[in-house]
Amino acid sequence: MRALVQRVTEARVDIAGETVGRCGAGLMILVCAMRGDGEGNADDLAARVAKLRVFRDGEGRMNRALLDAGGSALVVSQFTLAADTSRGNRPGFSDAAPPEEGERLYERFVEALRGHGVPVETGRFGADMAVHLVNDGPVTIMMDR
Template identity: 50%
Template sequence: MRAVIQRVTQSRVTVGEEVVGDIGPGLVVLLGVGHDDTGDDARYLADKVANLRIFEDQEGRMNLSVLDTGGEVLAVSQFTLMGDCRKGRRPSFSGAAAAEAAECLYENFVARLREAGIPVNTGRFQTTMLVEIYNHGPVTMLLDSKKIF
């Protein structure tokens, strides 16, 4: 699984004219699921997102997590994160999970964040969405469950 995490002051996701997810201060997580990902990948990334210390403390240092700040998460499925652009000019998505498997692991990731006590809003799986992100900092992190050192 791959995730792009952005620290935000607010964010929302719209499908057509309907706002389907809306948060205040917290994190936007754009999540891509690969064909070889499992529940272990969802668990690893959910734990990492919940505890990633990218919010500033009183001294201005990144020492606080979304759990520490009481922030929210907006989780948006984004299969294009699994795109491979190394060859040619058109990305290959052969590494992306099939829709049914991807949705299951995406929901697993969201459920684990909620179990940790984090309020989570979501986009709508397999739809065209407009995502408004007010990146604070800007702070953006990349996580990949397969690149564990």
């Protein structure tokens, strides 16, 4: 699985003008299941994200994880993270998991993150979404598992 993790002061996702998920200070996480991924990949990635130390401690260093900082997460499915641009100008997405598998692993990731005690809201798998966020730092990290 692949995730693009952004430290945010706030984020929300809208579908057809209606807000379906939001978070305050915390993490905006775009997630993509890759072909060949399984439940273990989702669980491992969720554990790594939950423990990712990107929040400032008392000395201003990135030394605290999401729960240490009292934050929450907004998780949105994003199959375009699987884009392959090595052969021209049009990205290919054949490395992404098939939609049914992608949705199952996306949901598994969300539940695994919640299992670590992280308050999580989500977008809607496969929907046309508008994501709004204020990146804090900016801090943006790509993670694979």
